[in-house]
C-alpha cells in the first residue's frame with residue numbers, strides 16, 4: 001500500500017466496508033487504519049530487530065566474547081580494526097583485562113579476533129536496532145501518522161533503546177578491571193530492558209492489528225475477561241522466569257548440577273542457602289539460581305497448561321488458537337531448557353533456549369490481547 005502524507009488520522013480500511021458503517025458501540029475496539037498499519041509495520045520491525053540483538057547478544061555471551069572490545073565508541077566503533085597495527089592495539093588492550101589473563105589465558109591474536117567479531121557484530125546489530133526504532137519514529141512523527149496524543153507514548157521506544165546502549169556499556173565496564181566476567185545484575189538488567197522494548201512493540205503491534213472478527217468468535221464475555229486476566233498473570237510469571245534464567249546465565253549456573261529432575265539426589269540442592277544473608281543466594285549463588293529457575297519455569301509451563309484446560313469451553317477461534325500456542329511454546333521451551341542443562345550449555349542449544357524465551361513472551365502477549373479482543 002502506498003504511504004502518502006495526510007494531515008490527520010485517516011479512516012478505516014476494512015475492504016468493502018465504509019468506516020462510517022462500522023458499529024460505534026461503547027468500548028468497541030477502533031478499526032485499524034492505514035496510519036495504524038504504518039505504525040504497526042514499524043513496531044513489527046522493532047520487535048524483530050530486538051530478537052536479532054537478543055540472539056546475537058546471547059551467542060556473544062555464550063562464546064565468552066563480550067569483553068573483547070574494551071572501549072565504547074558509538075560512532076567510530078562501526079569500523080573494525082583495519083590494519084595490523086589497529087588489531088595489535090585492540091589485542092593489547094584486551095590482554096590487560098582480568099578475563100584475558102584467566103579465562104582466555106594465552107590467547108593468540110587469531111583467537112582474540114574470533115572473540116572480537118562476535119562482540120563487534122552484536123554492537124553493530126544493536127546500532128541497527130537503534131536505527132530501526134529512531135528513524136521511522138521521527139518519520140511517523142513528522143508525517144503525523146500516530147493517533148492523536150500517542151506520539152509521546154511511542155517516544156518511549158527511542159528513549160529505551162538509547163538507555164539500552166548505555167546499559168550495555170555499563171555492563172561491559174563491570175568486567176574490565178577486577179572481575180573476570182560481567183556483573184550478573186547488569187547482565188539481567190540488560191536482558192530485561194531488551195525484552196521490555198520487545199514487549200512494548202509486540203503489545204502495541206497486536207493491539208493495532210486487532211480485528212473485529214474476535215467479536216464474532218467470542219464464546220462468553222465473562223470467561224474471556226477472566227482468561228485475559230489469567231494470561232496477564234502468566235506473562236508476569238514468564239517474565240520472572242526469564243529474569244531468573246538471566247541469573248543462571250550470569251552466574252554460569254548451567255555448568256553445575258547437569259542433571260534433571262533432581263539436583264545431587266535431592267529436590268532442593270544442599271547448597272541452596274549457603275550464602276548469608278539468605279536473600280543473596282537468589283542473586284549470587286549459581287545453585288540456588290538454577291533451582292529457582294527450574295521452579296519458576298515449571299510453574300510457568302504448568303500454569304499455561306492448566307489455563308488451557310480451564311478455558312477450553314469458554315474460548316474459540318483465534319483466542320483459543322493463541323492459547324494453544326502459549327502452552328506448546330512453553331512446553332518446547334522447557335524441553336530446550338532441560339537439554340541446555342543436560343548438555344552443559346552448548347552454544348547452539350543455549351541460544352535456541354534464549355530465543356524460546358522471547359517466543360514464549362510474544363505468544364503470551366498475543367494470547368492476552370486476543371482474549372481481551374474477544375470481549376470488546
Ligand code: HEM
Pocket residue numbers: 058061062191238241242243244245246248249250252253254260293294297298300301330333334335336337338339340341345350353354356357360
Ligand atoms: C518457561 C520456561 C523457561 C523460560 C522462559 C526460560 C528462560 C531462560 C532465559 C531467558 C535464560 C537466560 C538466557 C541468557 O541470558 O543467555 C535461561 C537460561 C537457562 N535456562 Fe531456562 N527457561 C525456561 C525453562 C528452563 C528449564 C526447565 C531448564 C532446566 C531445568 C532451564 C535451564 C536453563 C539453563 C541451564 C540456563 C543457562 C544457560 C546459559 O548459560 O546460557 N530453563 N532460561
